[in-house]
Amino acid sequence: MRKDHHEGPPLLEVEQLTKDYRRGVRANDDISLRVPAGQVFGLLGHNGAGKTTLLNQVIGLARPTRGSIRIDGADAVADPAMARRVCSMQPQAQAPLDGVTPRQAIELMARIRGARRQQARHRAAELIDALDLGSWADTLGDRLSGGVRRLTAFCMMAAEPGRLVMLDEPTNDVDPVRRRLLWGQIRALADLGCAVVLVTHNVVEAERAVERLAVLDQGRVVAQGTPAELRGDDGDRLRLEVVAPDAAAAEALASAPAVPASAPAVASGRRMVLTIDAVHAADALRWAQNERTAGRIEEFSVTPVSLEDVYIRLVGSGRPRDEQTEENGDASLVA
Numbered sequence: 001m002r003k004d005h006h007e008g009p010p011l012l013e014v015e016q017l018t019k020d021y022r023r024g025v026r027a028n029d030d031i032s033l034r035v036p037a038g039q040v041f042g043l044l045g046h047n048g049a050g051k052t053t054l055l056n057q058v059i060g061l062a063r064p065t066r067g068s069i070r071i072d073g074a075d076a077v078a079d080p081a082m083a084r085r086v087c088s089m090q091p092q093a094q095a096p097l098d099g100v101t102p103r104q105a106i107e108l109m110a111r112i113r114g115a116r117r118q119q120a121r122h123r124a125a126e127l128i129d130a131l132d133l134g135s136w137a138d139t140l141g142d143r144l145s146g147g148v149r150r151l152t153a154f155c156m157m158a159a160e161p162g163r164l165v166m167l168d169e170p171t172n173d174v175d176p177v178r179r180r181l182l183w184g185q186i187r188a189l190a191d192l193g194c195a196v197v198l199v200t201h202n203v204v205e206a207e208r209a210v211e212r213l214a215v216l217d218q219g220r221v222v223a224q225g226t227p228a229e230l231r232g233d234d235g236d237r238l239r240l241e242v243v244a245p246d247a248a249a250a251e252a253l254a255s256a257p258a259v260p261a262s263a264p265a266v267a268s269g270r271r272m273v274l275t276i277d278a279v280h281a282a283d284a285l286r287w288a289q290n291e292r293t294a295g296r297i298e299e300f301s302v303t304p305v306s307l308e309d310v311y312i313r314l315v316g317s318g319r320p321r322d323e324q325t326e327e328n329g330d331a332s333l334v335a
C-alpha cells in the first residue's frame with residue numbers, strides 16, 4: 001500500500017515568490033506552495049503562465065525578485081548548489097543524445113549521481129523495461145523518435161533521483177500506452193519518498209495522476225488544492241455537450257438552454273456545453289434524445305464535470321486578464 005506522507009513537513013516550500021524579467025515581464029507573481037515528500041504536485045497553466053520560470057528558480061537558474069524558496073528547510077536561493085544536489089529535473093527541452101544510446105545515457109546519469117556500476121546497470125535495465133523501451137535501448141540517439149528521446153530523458157532523471165523531482169511536460173510526444181507507463185513511474189518516484197513537481201498542459205491526465213495542483217495564470221496562482229477541491233460544487237454537476245448542425249444553431253441553444261443551467265452555456269463552433277445539476281439529468285437526456293430524433297442536433301453526451309471544465313473557466317483563453325470576462329477568476333478557490 002502507498003505510504004501516506006501528506007501530513008509531513010514540506011520538502012519544497014515556496015513563499016510569496018515574484019520574478020520580474022528585464023523589460024518588465026512579471027513571470028511569477030506572489031506564488032506560495034508546499035510539496036511534501038511522497039506527493040505528486042501538478043503545475044498547470046497556459047503557455048507563458050510562468051511554470052518553467054518557477055522551476056528554474058528552485059534550481060537556481062533564475063534568481064527571484066522577491067520571496068523565498070526552502071528545500072527541506074534550507075534556503076535554496078542563498079545556496080543554489082544545495083538545491084541542485086537535492087533536485088533532479090527533466091527539462092522541457094530534449095536531452096542531447098547524439099552519439100549515445102538510451103542505455104548508455106541512463107547508466108551515465110546514474111553514475112554521475114553516485115551509483116555504483118552494477119547498480120547503474122540494474123536501474124537502467126529496470127527503467128527501460130518499465131517504459132517498454134527495449135527495442136530502442138541500444139540505438140544511437142540521433143535515430144530516435146521525439147517520444148523515445150523524451151522517455152530516455154525521464155529515465156536519465158529517474159536513474160538516481162534526488163529527493164525533489166521536477167518534470168517539465170514529461171508526457172509531450174509520448175504515445176498513449178507508454179504515457180500510462182510513464183505516469184506509473186512518476187507515481188513510483190513519489191512512493192519512494194520523492195516530492196514530485198510536474199508541469200503539464202494535460203489537465204485530463206493530471207486529474208488522474210496528481211494529488212494536489214496549482215493553476216497558474218499570468219504568473220499568479222488562481223487556484224490550488226486537490227482535483228476534488230478544485231472541482232468543488234461542480235463535482236456533483238454534469239456536463240451536457242451537444243453537436244448542432246451549424247454554429248448558429250449551437251449559439252441559439254446556448255442563448256436559450258432547454259434545461260436549467262448552473263453556469264452560463266458556452267457555444268464554440270457547432271458545439272454547445274451546458275453545466276447542469278444532477279437532478280436535471282433525466283430531463284436533459286430526454287430533451288437531447290428528442291432533439292436528435294428530430295434531426296435538430298447530431299450528437300450529445302452527458303458526463304461528470306471534469307477538472308478540465310473548471311480549468312477552462314478559471315483561465316479562459318489565456319489572454320491577458322483585462323481582456324477576459326469576469327467569470328474567469330474564482331478567488332474562493334485560491335488557497
Ligand SMILES: Nc1ncnc2c1ncn2[C@@H]1O[C@H](COP(=O)(O)OP(=O)(O)OP(=O)(O)O)[C@@H](O)[C@H]1O
Pocket residue numbers: 021022025026027045046047048049050051052053054092
Ligand atoms: N529569460 C527570459 N527573459 C524575459 N522573459 C522571459 C524569460 N523567460 C521567460 N520569459 C517570459 O516569462 C513568462 C513566463 O514564461 P515561462 O517560460 O515561465 O512560462 P511557461 O508557463 O513555462 O510556458 P510554456 O508552457 O510555454 O512552457 C512569459 O511571458 C515569457 O515570455
